[in-house]
Amino acid sequence: MSPYSLLTMEDLGVNDIQNILDDAYRFTTDKKKWKLPLENKSAANLFYEPSTRTHFSFKYAQSQLGLFVADVDTATSSVTKGESLYDTAKTLESIGYDLLIIRHPQDKYYAELENINIPIINAGDGSGSHPSQCLLDLMTIKEEFGKFENINILIVGDLLHSRVASSNKYTLEMLGANVKCSGPKEWMRDNSSCVPLDEGVKWADVVMLLRVQKERGASLTNMSDEEYLDKYGLNKQRYEMLKSHAIIMHPAPVNRGIEIDSSLVEAKKSRIFKQMQNGMSMRKAIIKRAFNIREF
Numbered sequence: 657m658s659p660y661s662l663l664t665m666e667d668l669g670v671n672d673i674q675n676i677l678d679d680a681y682r683f684t685t686d687k688k689k690w691k692l693p694l695e696n697k698s699a700a701n702l703f704y705e706p707s708t709r710t711h712f713s714f715k716y717a718q719s720q721l722g723l724f725v726a727d728v729d730t731a732t733s734s735v736t737k738g739e740s741l742y743d744t745a746k747t748l749e750s751i752g753y754d755l756l757i758i759r760h761p762q763d764k765y766y767a768e769l770e771n772i773n774i775p776i777i778n779a780g781d782g783s784g785s786h787p788s789q790c791l792l793d794l795m796t797i798k799e800e801f802g803k804f805e806n807i808n809i810l811i812v813g814d815l816l817h818s819r820v821a822s823s824n825k826y827t828l829e830m831l832g833a834n835v836k837c838s839g840p841k842e843w844m845r846d847n848s849s850c851v852p853l854d855e856g857v858k859w860a861d862v863v864m865l866l867r868v869q870k871e872r873g874a875s876l877t878n879m880s881d882e883e884y885l886d887k888y889g890l891n892k893q894r895y896e897m898l899k900s901h902a903i904i905m906h907p908a909p910v911n912r913g914i915e916i917d918s919s920l921v922e923a924k925k926s927r928i929f930k931q932m933q934n935g936m937s938m939r940k941a942i943i944k945r946a947f948n949i950r951e952f
């Protein structure tokens with residue numbers, strides 16, 4: 657496995673994270689002033705699960721960086737003939753691709769890719785990790801508050817099935833933020849930091865909402881979408897309880913009217929589309945690291 661792979665946030669120390677954030681900031685501010693030696697490099701995107709934000713922001717970032725990009729369609733490739741993830745990845749490496757971006761429904765799928773020598777960027781594994789989402793979330797928080805130490809982060813909703821929640825909780829605590837959780841008790845991974853939602857909303861500088869992951873089996877018996885919003889979602893009354901400087905985040909896609917009242921998705925305190933915008937610069941910075949390019 658390449659040391660420049662990014663599989664989980666545990667792969668990065670505080671300095672690594674800082675360097676990636678600095679690079680992403682530079683990609684945002686120094687538009688087109690940079691030139692990286694990537695003209696003869698290539699990447700293959702291998703998405704075994706649907707994606708809009710992650711897939712297409714990686715693809716756009718790759719094209720802006722000058723990479724040759726192959727989008728491997730799992731529905732028309734030899735994956736349909738039963739070729740394993742390892743054999744598919746090894747094939748792409750053998751053809752000559754220099755980088756793999758992989759999303760897969762299996763937790764820790766990358767454990768079977770130990771013998772792949774080109775860098776792998778994990779674009780999401782089951783309910784495990786989503787490091788590029790975590791890094792763009794960090795970028796969004798840093799832009800807002802300038803630091804992580806003592807920032808109060810409330811993560812709300814379906815923590816059990818969320819790879820975003822586990823990556824973000826681990827990393828934000830490592831960086832000195834205070835993290836609490838709220839949501840249905842069935843969906844909490846660790847009850848120790850669990851608080852009632854209204855209390856958490858008043859405490860938070862950042863309210864990070866999570867999608868109810870129905871495709872991973874998340875469901876609450878006898879609870880309608882309206883009841884979920886009322887009990888566990890950000891409705892208009894709770895929006896009014898937020899601190900004046902507080903922000904709302906959500907990795908998206910959003911289930912409007914379930915995790916958040918539809919009218920609040922683009923409210924003044926929402927940074928949901930800002931997160932997606934930051935995803936472009938952040939994914940360029942992650943690719944830069946994967947190719948071990950130090951300078952711009």
Ligand code: CP
Binds near residue numbers: 708709907908
């Ligand atoms: N946030 C996120 O991972 O979105 P996609 O599933 O659309 O990539």
